[in-house]
Amino acid sequence: MIYSYYPQWPHNYRYELNKDMHLSAAHYIPSEDAGKCRRVHGHTYTINVTVVGDELNRNGFLIDFTVLKKWIHKRYDHTLLNDHPEFASEETEAAYPTTEVVAQVIWKTVQQKLDETSNKPKCLQVLVRETPTSYAVFRPKEGDFA
């Protein structure tokens, strides 16, 4: 089930799109104090990505929904998130695939790819839901954009 309520982030761009996606993945948080999360376990993640911009591309898209999904889903679906080098990077505040870090890493991946497009839209928000009761949101600061 896709959860239909998401927090909104005010902006002045002409266009906004939101893409929901599900992916199944496992993770663990190898910290002493991570409790039950220290054990490998799985989630059906619900991810919502918000993209904004003033210009559409020649197809009339801010970004193709299908392409946006592929960037994330293809890489992470049915994987162990801890196996991906981006979740063991010194660039992330904590090197583990917590909900917060997954949201931040997805934002970075999406924004780098958006920067290569002709109309250069911006990703303003990534929401990652791990369970029916737990989600985190990453919103970039101005300085996070290239």
Ligand SMILES: Nc1nc2c(c(=O)[nH]1)N=C([C@H](O)[C@H](O)COP(=O)(O)OP(=O)(O)OP(=O)(O)O)CN2
């Ligand atoms: N700030 C964070 N806290 C926790 C994270 C996280 O990523 N960021 N992750 C976990 C666990 O991995 C787990 O996926 C979620 O835990 P929790 O919300 O406690 O899950 P429950 O289903 O047991 O919660 P209920 O309240 O019973 O619905 C833990 N913390």
Ligand SMILES: [Zn+2]
């Ligand atoms: Zn978990």
